[in-house]
Amino acid sequence: MNHNPIYVALDLPRLDAAEALARRIKDHVGGIKLGLEFFCAHGHHGVHELAKVGLPIFLDLKLHDIPNTVAGAMQAIHVLQPAIVTVHASGGRAMLEDAKAAAGEHTKVVAVTVLTSLDDDDMSAIGYANRASDQALRLAELAHGAGVDGIVCSGHEVGDIRRQWKDGYFVVPGLRPADGVLGDQKRSVTPRAARDAGASVLVIGRPITRAEDPVAAARAIEGTL
């Protein structure tokens, strides 16, 4: 891998703080991930402002609705020219197909399989018979068949999915350095383990954004890859 695969998750409530942090760490990450917290607070304006930093923008909106609605949302964000957008694989094949058809030519559509904050106990509480890793594999197959560019999964299953979908684009969040605090993440590996297993993009938020020295934290993680 010859480019920096780290996308920093800027889950910060304030636009000025997010922009300032992005500028400080821009030499140690490969892209910026903006999620629901940021988009609900700052919308298109916020994305335009962060785009000025000069890194690719990943819009982690996790769209999940009927096909027509998701396609409309994809068209509405077209103007922002995101490098990556997320939808939920469990929205079904037609939704995934329509999301991909509505996306801009340069936007990768990746389907979230099983959130990294869920473990096997959560799966049964939700009503899934499968273990988290089996469900992630099943949804990855669905996403592959629907023609999207890749999936979001944990570092626990990315290796198995990579063996079956060789040219897929795989986003892995929930990553923690070896001594990192898990917080709400339950299916976590180190950034290096995820990269070695076949991740295309490494999403890292709090280990960088909440570090005492975010530049040093980003640089240290980059150095492990």
Ligand SMILES: O=c1ccn([C@@H]2O[C@H](COP(=O)(O)O)[C@@H](O)[C@H]2O)c(=O)[nH]1
């Ligand atoms: O399964 C998923 C899908 C998305 N995310 C997002 O990634 C970041 C992780 O942030 P950390 O602070 O490094 O835990 C966050 O924006 C999530 O919305 C995920 O964690 N798991």
